[in-house]
Amino acid sequence: MDRIGGEIRKILRQWMQLVEFFGQLGLDIRTDLRHPGRHRWRETLYYIDLCGRRSLGIVVLICGLMGFILALQGGLLIREYGGELFVADLVGFSLLKELGPLMVGMIATGRAGSAFAAEIGTMKVNEEVSALTTMGISPVRFLVVPKLLAMLIVLPLLAVAGDMAGLLGGLLIGVTYLDLPVSAYWGRTLQVLSPQVLTLGVLKCFVFAALITLIGCWRGFQADPDAQGVGRAATGAVVSSILLLVVADLFITLFYASIGC
Template identity: 35%
Template sequence: MAQPADFTEEQLPDGGTALRFSGALAIARLGDLDERLRAVSANVTQVDISQIDHIDTIGAWLVHRTARDHGAEITGADSDAQRLIAAIEGADDVATAPAKGSPALFVLHELGAAVISTARTFVEFIAFIGQCVKGALNLILHPGRLRFHAIVQHFDTVGVRALGIIGLMSFLIGIVIAQQGAVQLRQFGAEVWTVNLIGRLTMRELGVLMTAIMVAGRSGSAFAAQIGTMKITEEVDAMRTIGVVPVEALVLPRIIATVIMMPLLGLYASLVAIIGGGLFCWLTLDIPPATFVQRIREVTPLTDFYVGMVKAPVFGAIIALAGCFQGMRVHGNSEEVGRKTTAAVVQAIFLVIVLDAFFAVFFTEIGWD
C-alpha cells in the first residue's frame, strides 16, 4: 500500500526553504496535508516532488497552489506529473479573477470585449451565409443531392407541429388587440374602427412577426441544439470523413423548410387572430360576424397581405440561419449546446425585429402603407 502523503522542510544554501514531498499525493492518502501546507510560513523557494510514489489531480493542485502562493519552483516532476501540473496551471489561469482596477477601466474592458466578440460573430455569420449560398448552388447543379425526405420531415417539425401553439397565441392576440382597441376608441365614439385595427395590424405586422418570434423560440432553438449535439458527438466530423457536406445535409434542408413554411404559418396566424378579434367584436361590440367580415374586406388592402407574405420567407431564412449557425459553432462540452441555443434564439429574434423595422420603412417609402 502506498505511503500517506507527507513533506519535510529543508533549508537551502541560498537562505530559502525547500518542501520535499513523499508518499502518494492522491486524494485518499492526503490526510491533513492541506492544513499543514497552509500553515507553512517559511520562505519557500523550491517544491520538490521527486520522491512521491503517485500523484492525482488533487495532489497536483496542492503542489501547484503551494508553489504559486510562495512563488516557488517545482522540481523533480516526471513527465506524467509535469503534464498534470501544467493542466492544473492552465485551468487556474483561466479561473483567476481579473486584477482589481478602477470601475471605469473595468467597464471599458467589458465593452471592448463585447464589441470584439460581436464583430467576430458578425464576420463568422457572413462567412456561414457564404457557405450556405455555395451549398445551394451545388444543389442546383446537382439536384440529386437534395434531401427531400429531410425537408419533408422539417415541414412537419417547423409547420404542422407548430399549428396548435401558434393558433392559440394568435387567437389570444386577436382578442387582446380588439379589447385594447375598443377601450381606446370608445373615448371617441369610434368603436367600429376596431375592425380596421384588427385587420390591418394582424395582416401587416403582428401575424407574421409573432409567428417569427414563436418559430425562433421553438424551431431555431431546436436547430441549434440538434446540430450542436451532433458536433459534440463528432457526427458532423464523421459526415465530412465519408464525403458528405454538412451544410448540404444539415443546414439547407432546415432553411428550405423554414422559408416555405413561414408564409403559410404567418397567413394562418393572421386569419386566426382575425377570428379571435371577430369573436370579441361579436360578443362585446355587437358587430355580427357577417358585418365584421364585410368590414375586414373593405378596410384591409391587398398590399397588407403582400407585405406580410414578403416578410415571412425572409424571417424564416434568418431564423434557420441563426439556429444552424450557432449549432455549427458548438465545441468543447455539453454546456456549449445550452449557450449556443440561447444565443440562437436571441440572435434570431433580434434580427427579425431589425428586419421588421427596415421593412416598415421600406414599404412606406414605396407607397405600400
C-alpha cells in the same frame, strides 16, 4: 492586453467563419438548384412537419389571442368615440402587416431556432459534423439547406394561418363585446384589407425564416464542445433571433413605407 487581443481575434475569426458559412451556403443552394434530385427531400419534409404542422396549434392559439386582445383594447378606447367598427381596421392592419408575421417568427424561433441550434450543437459535440466533413460531405448542405427550405415554406403558411386566427379572434370580440353584427365587422375587414397587405406580411416571413434558420444553425456550429455548450448555443440562438427579427421587421417596415406600401 493579451485578453483583449484574444477576444478581438476571436470575434474576427467568428466573422470570417460566418462569411465562410454564407459562402458555403450559397454554393450548396446552387448545387441543389442545379440538381434538385440530390436535395435531401426527406429531411426537408421532416422539418416541414416539425416546424409547420406541429407548430400550427400554438400559432393559431397565440395569434387568435393577439386578435382578441387587440380588439378588446382597441374597442375599449374607440367605443368612447362611437367608432367600434374601426376595431376591424385596427385588428386587420396590425395583424396582417406586423403582429402576425412577427408573432409567428417568435414562435418559430422558440420551437425551430432553438431546436436547430441544439441539434447541430449536439452533432458538433459528438463530432458528427467533423465526420461529415471528413467524408467530403458539406455539413451546410447536409444540415442547413433542408432546414432553410422547410422554414421558407412553412413560415409564410403559418403566418397565413395566424392572420386568419387573429382576424377571427377580433371578430369574436367585435361581435360579443362591442355588439357589432358579424356581417358589419367582417364586411369592414374585407373592405379595408387588400391582397397587398396580406402579401406584404407574408413576404416578411421569408426574411424571418431565413434569419431564424441561419442564426439557429450558425449558433449550433459555433457551440462549444462541452456539456453546457449546446444549451448556450440554443439560448443564444433564441435571443439573437428575436433581436434580429425585430430589427429586420423595423427595416422591412421602413422599406415598405419608403415605397409607399
